[in-house]
Every structure is written in structure tokens, then in C-alpha cells.
Amino acid sequence: MLCAVLFALVTWQVAAGGPLLALDERLGRAVFRPHTPSVIAEAGADLGAMVPALPVLAAALCWSGWLGHARWRGRRQGDEGAPPGARPRWWLPPLVAVAAMTAVPALVVPLKLWIARPGPLGPAENYGWYPSGHAATAAVAYGAALLLLLPHLRRALVRRTAVVCVVLLNLWVGAGLVRRGYHWPLDVVGSWFLCGLLLWGVACAVRWSTASRDTGEAPEAGADPEGGTDPEGGTDPEGGTDPDTGADPKTGADPKTGADPDTGTAPDSREN
Known part of the structure; x- marks a missing residue:
């Protein structure tokens, strides 16, 4: 809910030309260096494109789906001491992640057309710059990949390292977009708030799938749960x-x- 409120606030300021918009443009001009070559900033901005982001998400989808299905099959056969009657929900997190990634252009493009905000380099034809499509693509693709893989990472240090890397990667993408003049800072921040809602759905699917896998119990062999008799x-x-x-x-x-x-x-x- 917090992401929804913040996204609505930022969108209102951008669309209505509120006081936050003037501060945003002042900060963007201070960071924007169009004539200074920056390989690091350009590389960060490129990481928000579909070409690097979608293969990362696709690899995470395949890996998490394969591990989840293999674990469910092992539990059906009685491996790991798990109940054989647990319901298979390994497919739910990958499915929700695909839906979240599909929702990015479905939400970003209409908002660009509706608000039509000019960018630091000037207005674009037929569309605007708010919210940032590259920032949204990076946030959902890399964030969803992280959420899909976290349940399969056993060591706490590895999980924390993965979270920090994904956060720094998205900060790199946002800084590169502003530095190279492709977006204003609020374009990037608004995309992060919007994608926070989508990633919240993926996190709920992962939590639900993990909880059903860990707590699913079946009656013990040789026990009648209703009559209390031993066959x-x-x-x-x-x-x-x-x-x-x-x-x-x-x-x-x-x-x-x-x-x-x-x-x-x-x-x-x-x-x-």
C-alpha cells in the first residue's frame, strides 16, 4: 500500500506540475552531463533494456521452476520426510513473475502517453518520459528473479549478498538513466514505486508456495483420522x-x- 500511495503522489506532482517537479528538474540538471563520456553510466542505463533483463528473468524462471518441480516430485515419492499428499504449487511464483513482467509495458506505455512529460533532452514524439520504462524493466526483471531464487538459496550470507547486488544494480540503472539525460529523477523513482506493487504480488506468490510446501501434512500411514483406528x-x-x-x-x-x-x-x- 505504501508503494501505491507514493506512486500516486509522484504521478500527481508530475502531471499537475507541482512544487516537487521543480526540485526534480533542478536535481536532474545538476546530475546531467551530456557532453561528458561515461561508460559506466551508459552501461548502467543499458542494463534496463529488454535484451539483458529478459534473459536473466527467463533463466531464473527455468531454474526455480525446475527446482520446485523436482522437489515436489521428491515429496510425492516420500523423499525428505515430506508428505506424499502435498499439493503442487511450484508453478505459481513463475506464473506470477511472468504476469508482472507482462504488466510493465501495459502500465508504463499508457502513462507515458497520458502524462507526456518532456525529457531532459527535449520532448519526444507521441509519448513522454514518465515513468521510465528502462527503470521499470530492470526493477521487475531483476527483482522477480531474486524473489524466485531466494527460497532455493540455503545460506543466509548468500541470500543477503543477492539482495544487496540486485538493489545496487537497480540503483546503477537509475543513476545511469539520469546521468546520461534519458530521464528525470522522478521518472526513475516513480517507476520503482510502480514496480514495488508488481514485486509485492510476486513475493506473496513465493511466500504462499513456500508455506504450502513446508506446512502441508498428510495423515500418518496406518491411522484413520476420523475413527482413530489402526488398520x-x-x-x-x-x-x-x-x-x-x-x-x-x-x-x-x-x-x-x-x-x-x-x-x-x-x-x-x-x-x-
Whole structure:
């Protein structure tokens, strides 16, 4: 919800020409260096293009899907001590990640056409510069890839390192876009807020899939969850009686007549 509120605030300031817009353009002109060659800034801006971002996401989709399916098959066969009746939801996070990536152009392009904000290098034909498509592509592609792979990374240090690398990568992309004059700072920040909503959906799918995999339990073999009887021993765990004959499994006596199954006589007749 916080990302939605911040995105609405930034979009309102850009569309209405609010006071935040003047500060944004002043900061952008201070950072913008069109005549200074910067290989690092240009490389960062290029990382937000479809060509490097989509293959990274595709590789993460394939890897996480393969690991999730393999783990589910192992659990069905009783491996790792997991219940064989767990429902397969390994496909959910990759599916939501693909939907989030597909939503990027579906959301960014109409906003560009509607707001039509001129860029640092001047207005563009038929569309504007807010929000940044490159920043949105990088945020969703690399962010979704991280969320898909985190459940499969066992060491905490590796997970923390991966998170830091993805955050720094997106900062590099945003700084490169502003430095080279392709976008204003608010173009990049607005894209990050918008993509925060999309990545929240991917995170929820990953959490739901992981929780269902870890907490899914099936009844133990040989136990009837309703009647409380053991199919192998045929005994009632509470009453200790045979559910078919009603006999006591320890003495073998009939609970109604008290007859001994070996002699067929009741205790009173043996005394007389």
C-alpha cells in the first residue's frame, strides 16, 4: 500500500506540475552531463533494456521452476520426510513473475502517453518520459528473479549478498538513466514505486508456495483420522478394543460375557 500511495503522489506532482517537479528538474540538471563520456553510466542505463533483463528473468524462471518441480516430485515419492499428499504449487511464483513482467509495458506505455512529460533532452514524439520504462524493466526483471531464487538459496550470507547486488544494480540503472539525460529523477523513482506493487504480488506468490510446501501434512500411514483406528493392528487407540469383535486385545475376553476365548467359559462358571 505504501508503494501505491507514493506512486500516486509522484504521478500527481508530475502531471499537475507541482512544487516537487521543480526540485526534480533542478536535481536532474545538476546530475546531467551530456557532453561528458561515461561508460559506466551508459552501461548502467543499458542494463534496463529488454535484451539483458529478459534473459536473466527467463533463466531464473527455468531454474526455480525446475527446482520446485523436482522437489515436489521428491515429496510425492516420500523423499525428505515430506508428505506424499502435498499439493503442487511450484508453478505459481513463475506464473506470477511472468504476469508482472507482462504488466510493465501495459502500465508504463499508457502513462507515458497520458502524462507526456518532456525529457531532459527535449520532448519526444507521441509519448513522454514518465515513468521510465528502462527503470521499470530492470526493477521487475531483476527483482522477480531474486524473489524466485531466494527460497532455493540455503545460506543466509548468500541470500543477503543477492539482495544487496540486485538493489545496487537497480540503483546503477537509475543513476545511469539520469546521468546520461534519458530521464528525470522522478521518472526513475516513480517507476520503482510502480514496480514495488508488481514485486509485492510476486513475493506473496513465493511466500504462499513456500508455506504450502513446508506446512502441508498428510495423515500418518496406518491411522484413520476420523475413527482413530489402526488398520494394521485393528485396535482402537483410546479404548484398546478390537473394532470388529469388541474383544480386549490383551486378555482376549469378550467385554459382554467375559468369556475366555480358550475355554469358552465365563469367570463365574470356572469358580463354581
